Amino acid sequence: xxxxxxxxxxxxxxxxxxxxxxxxxxxxxxxxxxxxxxxxxxxxxxxxxxxxxxxxxxxxxxxxxxxxxxxxxxxxxxxxxxxxxxxxxxxxxxxxxxxxxxxxxxxxxxxxxxxxxxxxxxxxxxxxxxxxxxxxxxxxxxxxxxxxxxxxxxxxxxxxxxxxxxxxxxxxxxxxxxxxxxxxxxxxxxxxxxxxxxxxxxxxxxxx
Amino acid sequence: xxxxxxxxxxxxxxxxxxxxxxxxxxxxxxxxxxxxxxxxxxxxxxxxxxxxxxxxxxxxxxxxxxxxxxxxxxxxxxxxxxxxxxxxxxxxxxxxxxxxxxxxxxxxxxxxxxxxxxxxxxxxxxxxxxxxxxxxxxxxxxxxxxxxxxxxxxxxxxxxxxxxxxxxxxxxxxxxxxxxxxxxxxxxxxxxxxxxxxxxxxxxxxxx
DNA sequence: ACGCTAACGGACGCCCCCGTCCGCTTCGCC
DNA sequence: GGCGAAGCGGACGGGGGCGTCCGTTAGCGT
Numbered sequence: 001x002x003x004x005x006x007x008x009x010x011x012x013x014x015x016x017x018x019x020x021x022x023x024x025x026x027x028x029x030x031x032x033x034x035x036x037x038x039x040x041x042x043x044x045x046x047x048x049x050x051x052x053x054x055x056x057x058x059x060x061x062x063x064x065x066x067x068x069x070x071x072x073x074x075x076x077x078x079x080x081x082x083x084x085x086x087x088x089x090x091x092x093x094x095x096x097x098x099x100x101x102x103x104x105x106x107x108x109x110x111x112x113x114x115x116x117x118x119x120x121x122x123x124x125x126x127x128x129x130x131x132x133x134x135x136x137x138x139x140x141x142x143x144x145x146x147x148x149x150x151x152x153x154x155x156x157x158x159x160x161x162x163x164x165x166x167x168x169x170x171x172x173x174x175x176x177x178x179x180x181x182x183x184x185x186x187x188x189x190x191x192x193x194x195x196x197x198x199x200x201x202x203x204x205x206x207x208x
Numbered sequence: 209x210x211x212x213x214x215x216x217x218x219x220x221x222x223x224x225x226x227x228x229x230x231x232x233x234x235x236x237x238x239x240x241x242x243x244x245x246x247x248x249x250x251x252x253x254x255x256x257x258x259x260x261x262x263x264x265x266x267x268x269x270x271x272x273x274x275x276x277x278x279x280x281x282x283x284x285x286x287x288x289x290x291x292x293x294x295x296x297x298x299x300x301x302x303x304x305x306x307x308x309x310x311x312x313x314x315x316x317x318x319x320x321x322x323x324x325x326x327x328x329x330x331x332x333x334x335x336x337x338x339x340x341x342x343x344x345x346x347x348x349x350x351x352x353x354x355x356x357x358x359x360x361x362x363x364x365x366x367x368x369x370x371x372x373x374x375x376x377x378x379x380x381x382x383x384x385x386x387x388x389x390x391x392x393x394x395x396x397x398x399x400x401x402x403x404x405x406x407x408x409x410x411x412x413x414x415x416x
Numbered sequence: 417a418c419g420c421t422a423a424c425g426g427a428c429g430c431c432c433c434c435g436t437c438c439g440c441t442t443c444g445c446c
Numbered sequence: 447g448g449c450g451a452a453g454c455g456g457a458c459g460g461g462g463g464c465g466t467c468c469g470t471t472a473g474c475g476t
Contacts, residue, residue: 013443013452039433050455055435156393159375159386166374167367174411178367181410185364185397188404196396202389203382221422221473247463258425263465 020057023047027068031109033172036065062118065109072110073127075103080134089141093148096135097157097190098183101164105179106172111165132157149192151199158205160186228265231255235276239317241380244273270326273317280318281335283311288342297349301356304343305398306391309372313387314380319373340365357400359407366413368394 012020026046030038040061044054058064079099086092104111114124132154142148164182169175220228234254238246248269252262266272287307294300312319322332340362350356372390377383 015443016453019454040435041433044455051434052436052455053453056453059435156389159390159393162376162386163371163374163390166371168370169411169413174413177409177411178370178413180408181364182367182371184405184407185367186393188401189393189397191403193396193399193401195399197392199392200388201385203377203385205377205382205386223473224423227424248465249463252425259464260425260466261423264423267465 016057019047019049019053023049023054023057023064024068027064031065031068032107034108036061036109036112040064062121065113065118066121066123069107069110069113072103072107073123076100076114076127076131079103080131080138083138084134089138090147093135093138093142093190094187096138097160097187098180100161101179101183101186102176104161104164105167105176108165108168108175111161115161115165143192145192147192148190149196152190153202155202155205156190159202162205224265227255227257227261231257231262231265231272232276235272239273239276240315242316244269244317244320248272270329273321273326274329274331277315277318277321280311280315281322281331284308284322284335284339287311288339288346291346292342297346298355301343301346301350301398302395304346305368305395306388308369309387309391309394310384312369312372313375313384316373316376316383319369323369323373351400353400355400356398357404360398361410363410363413364398367410370413 023043027043030043030046040054041051043064044051047054054064058067079096082099083092083096086095104114113121114128118124135157136154139148139152139154143150143152164179167175167178167182169178231251235251238251238254248262249259251272252259255262262272266275287304290307291300291304294303312322321329322336326332343365344362347356347360347362351358351360372387375383375386375390377386
């Protein structure tokens, strides 16, 4: 009887460990290219293992997703940290917008996981809260002439990520390119300008 | 009096005609709120008819969708016509952006049908081509100082519609509100400005 | 009022995905 | 090299959507 220690740090047999890696590689590739709705069996097929093996390592899809996108979750924090560290807050803000759009464009499934797909995935919720808090601080600093428009609110960033998700191009390359242009347009929209009309109110999108 | 809608050659019996209407009502409501992936049976259930009746009237989902969104398809043309008719081309362009965003936000499934869901739905393809052509003309006129930025291309509009689709709020009301703010931001992004950096190239999105 | 037939919907078979069980294989420790 | 257990995957039952068939109902014309 093996006691699972919460973080399942017990050593796997060599072949099992190898299969685990290949499952994760397959999941990363498929989730990135086609989103989260790929069947579990297709992940297994691509990894060259049976369905049972997949379910043994990752009993629920949420666990597989969480593990597959661990790097992206870390990247998410890194992006906002770099934005905050930038000497020019507005430039830092722009960087956050660009990098975030690219990250989400490259990994289609990550957006779904990050936003709302698994409400009780604490890893994602925590990263989201951290990022939002950091961007909130960055936005506070970036507001002003030649910077972020004063009526920007955090929900606008949520809005942008949701909108960016809508870009379902056929290939990943096209999606990333489109997303890059989208980010540039978004930055233009967020830039303070003397001539902008008051924005319509935004509904509550994120509970934070 | 029994009026046969459109080009259906044979007159339907009164109860059949009634069922047809209720099927379309159900389809409109469900497609608008939840998109096109609602099962055919759920449409039938909501309409209070059996599956067979639904399939008898609309043998394929595409036919049901096309008929359900006939009004929106017409609205699509109306919107660009009104935009073209506006004395100020830039104001007309802004109107097109706002109205289009709202239309797509109100009818979630319409976007899918309009964009790419049914490649061989000639009605949608024709409306899309017409709209794009008209907007192209409108954009040509709207470019210039205090108007549309010169590096705007038609694919940017496609990009906007795709992005707008990404806004999946819980309720239709919230979605429409969010979409309204989104449209305002988009207009800001499209407005000519002395300080905008060159945009990254956009990949081919629409074959037109 | 009556009968013809359009119209209805329950039920069927098909396929795909899900999550699990179990008999066989193979790792790895002694 | 041998043995125990970790690990494997094929196979199974369940559920749901799909499109169709057919026995029954009820509109409507006479």
